[in-house]
Ligand SMILES: [Fe+2]
């Protein structure tokens with residue numbers, strides 16, 4: 001049972017959140033919903049560490065490592081996503097990429113700044129953020145995403161984006177729950193509270209961009225490869241984080 005259902009992505013009505021465009025081919029829609037179900041239930045997304053964090057408190061030290069690794073995971077994400085636009089001359093895709101990245105950087109303050117503020121609120125200083133050496137698996141997901149988004153084929157890049165953004169919708173609720181369980185108020189959690197809907201819109205960006213490209217098997221194979229490569233990097237990322245957070249316990253809970 002997943003906390004977020006496929007239906008939510010299809011039915012969201014929030015005017016500030018990107019909605020799915022109408023897809024006339026019902027079979028394509030079912031195919032993309034099936035892939036979404038696969039992503040939502042994948043171990044990389046329903047990772048034992050994330051489900052543990054929902055209901056169990058971290059020590060201050062665990063919390064610090066957890067969010068510093070997250071910081072280095074997300075830090076340059078909008079740059080990588082922007083690079084997708086260079087693999088295509090399809091204005092439909094360009095629009096979805098721009099709308100996605102505009103959310104990240106187009107407001108009064110960037111999401112990067114908002115996340116830094118949340119980390120500061122936990123008692124982690126800018127100096128600690130800047131001096132932290134992240135895990136090799138965290139560097140690997142950065143390098144992997146840069147490559148997946150920055151290089152053709154476009155179907156593979158959009159597979160990675162569909163996995164990344166659909167996962168992010170789940171992650172926003174997992175981290176919001178974890179912080180709430182830890183006793184943090186809405187102000188500390190605002191970055192994640194806001195992302196509960198924003199990431200649904202980003203997953204819809206990817207849905208809108210890929211739909212015309214998965215009417216045939218060749219496009220689907222490339223799209224699938226992008227999804228699976230991203231989830232593989234993500235599972236390794238959380239495995240790495242879990243090994244420094246729960247150590248021996250990792251993977252058993
Ligand atoms: Fe964001």
Ligand SMILES: [Fe+2]
Nearest residue numbers: 165168199202
């Ligand atoms: Fe996103």
